[in-house]
């Protein structure tokens with residue numbers, strides 16, 4: 001044909017170039033780029049050539065249109081063939097490979113915070129001894145936080161230096177002991193409660209202090225509760241929590257709401273790496289005592305008839321000792337590399353990485 005339209009030649013040159021490019025393409029993504037650049041409806045090069053059709057005489061248009069359709073079809077086939085070739089030879093087609101022998105990816109699932117784990121463990125022990133759970137508000141009044149607990153407002157703990165006041169006589173509770181008062185106000189003895197919760201103090205934020213921390217309060221009141229019940233219950237708790245070899249010591253102390261008062265220390269048996277068992281130092285785990293009769297009277301109980309004991313402990317400190325954590329602040333930083341060490345349902349990010 002002598003009168004071949006120049007557009008037909010352009011189309012044929014483009015076909016040759018495109019077929020070479022398709023054969024050389026390295027991966028599925030690049031293949032897609034090629035497809036769009038040749039066959040794309042708007043920006044594609046064949047569409048661009050066909051836009052010149054309008055300038056041709058009416059009888060010249062059909063052969064150019066027919067040639068354009070042939071080239072399009074030829075390129076479509078080449079693209080498909082190249083894609084099929086890449087997927088059978090294992091080259092990346094951009095589509096996800098299904099390799100059923102790969103290890104499964106770990107699902108990212110949450111875990112229970114180490115301090116809450118300790119609270120749960122302590123709760124389980126007291127629950128089995130017949131305690132029930134109690135709670136109170138974190139914002140409370142001077143009456144519940146101090147006065148009803150036989151603590152005068154000129155006591156150093158009631159000072160603004162130590163306690164966070166919200167307004168006038170309303171404050172963030174500085175201990176969980178107000179839950180004792182709130183429970184006794186609502187219920188007659190026998191009382192046997194455990195009350196975990198957050199407390200707040202105007203304190204520094206360092207390795208051994210945090211201005212917010214958890215406490216666990218306990219209270220038992222009934223007719224005939226004696227110092228023997230008090231010692232036996234807390235010793236039983238310590239042996240269940242730290243193991244049967246644990247020694248327990250009650251050191252005389254002072255709290256306004258108990259008389260007599262004690263600080264309870266434990267000496268744990270520790271298993272060394274080589275299997276030998278050694279005794280730890282004495283560590284203080286709680287404040288405790290026999291409920292002061294003034295507290296019982298403040299809630300309208302007959303202090304001649306009822307007696308009781310109470311205790312308060314810090315689960316974060318206990319978690320620190322249990323897990324050998326060097327700094328209380330680590331419990332607040334929410335670093336998953338730290339937190340993931342405390343539960344098996346929460347795979348560490350190192351496992352996560354190696355599996356992906």
Ligand code: DAH
Pocket residue numbers: 174175176177217218255257258286287288289309310311312313
């Ligand atoms: N409320 C005390 C504190 O925060 C701890 C405490 C001591 C609680 C003796 C008690 C107790 O119930 O009997 O330091």
